[in-house]
Amino acid sequence: MTRQHTTRWGWWVLALAVAALFCGFGFWQLQRMHDKQALLAQLPPGRDAAVTLAEAGRLPQTLHWVKDRLQFLPGTVLLDNQLRDGRAGVKVYQPARAQAGPVVLVDLGWLPLPGDRRMPALVPQQGQHDLEGLWAPAPSTGLALGPAMAATAQPDVWLATRIDLPAIGAQLGLGLDEPASRVLRLDPALSLGYTRDLELLPNTLPPSRHLGYAVQWFGLALAVLVIAGLLQWRRRRREARR
Structure with missing residues (x-):
């Protein structure tokens, strides 16, 4: 295998690794979305x-x-x-x-x-x-x-x-x-402690935001692969003209 082919495969390995990393972030955001949906679906128990x-x-x-x-x-x-x-x-x-x-x-x-x-x-x-x-x-x-x-x-x-x-x-x-x-x-009614409430998702993102971030991560993964493919196609065209 020539050095040129080795470099070409190296770039593809790098592109696939980056795309896999972005997909991992996307699946993590989807899991966060499902966890919060499951929490919100629960009815807080009565006293x-x-x-x-x-x-x-x-x-x-x-x-x-x-x-x-x-x-x-x-x-x-x-x-x-x-x-x-x-x-x-x-x-x-x-x-x-x-x-x-x-x-x-x-x-x-x-x-x-x-x-x-x-x-x-x-x-x-x-x-x-x-x-x-x-x-x-x-x-x-x-x-x-x-x-x-x-x-x-x-x-x-x-x-x-x-x-x-x-x-x-x-x-x-x-x-x-x-x-x-x-x-x-x-319980916020108790006298000890500080300001508080019982919101189920305090100071955090709603499930819809996690879905949006997941779509962005998957979009970035796709973009990396498309760009890698376009660069490969352009390189082959240049080589064919020589």
């Missing part, structure tokens, strides 16, 4: 159907209203890049242990960040509390780039780019290994 956290862990991975007594544990996680009413801020999470044993991450609500992004001074929750809330998926992680957590100036307070329960559990020395990445979103 009269509340279960304990131990019971929720044994039930199918759907939405559950939880009522349980929990002991708050040391360590606070601030989820970065959380918008509310057009303002940038963080969501505050703290681990807690249910009476039956499981350790979960509790969503305490949202706090704004100033322009200089100075982290708010926090007073962690302590002691046991009777809590109610929605046992629901954690905020979507998107593309997992870089470390999940970074230390802040305040002891035992961590800034997170995503809710990665195994990483958070390892950093805090706790068994946060819930495979479905679920958290307890506290």
Whole structure:
């Protein structure tokens, strides 16, 4: 095989690799769309159907209203890049242990960040509390780039780019290994914590946007292959004229 043929095959391999990468992003966006459609299709359970956290862990991975007594544990996680009413801020999470044993991450609500992004001074929750809330998926992680957590100036307070329960559990020395990445979103009527709601898809894209992004990624993959084919066709025409 001549060097010219080797180079030609090399360009095709590169084009196919790039197209495959773009298709991978497209399928990832489609999966995000299906996951969010499935979540929105669920009807939030009524408070009269509340279960304990131990019971929720044994039930199918759907939405559950939880009522349980929990002991708050040391360590606070601030989820970065959380918008509310057009303002940038963080969501505050703290681990807690249910009476039956499981350790979960509790969503305490949202706090704004100033322009200089100075982290708010926090007073962690302590002691046991009777809590109610929605046992629901954690905020979507998107593309997992870089470390999940970074230390802040305040002891035992961590800034997170995503809710990665195994990483958070390892950093805090706790068994946060819930495979479905679920958290307890506290009832907004409870007095402890900060501003919060129970929207199913807070601070995230709707399913239709994911479909649009998927179409764009597939379109880019097709464009790469078309351009590679056109370049190959033009090269062969030039060679035929010699």
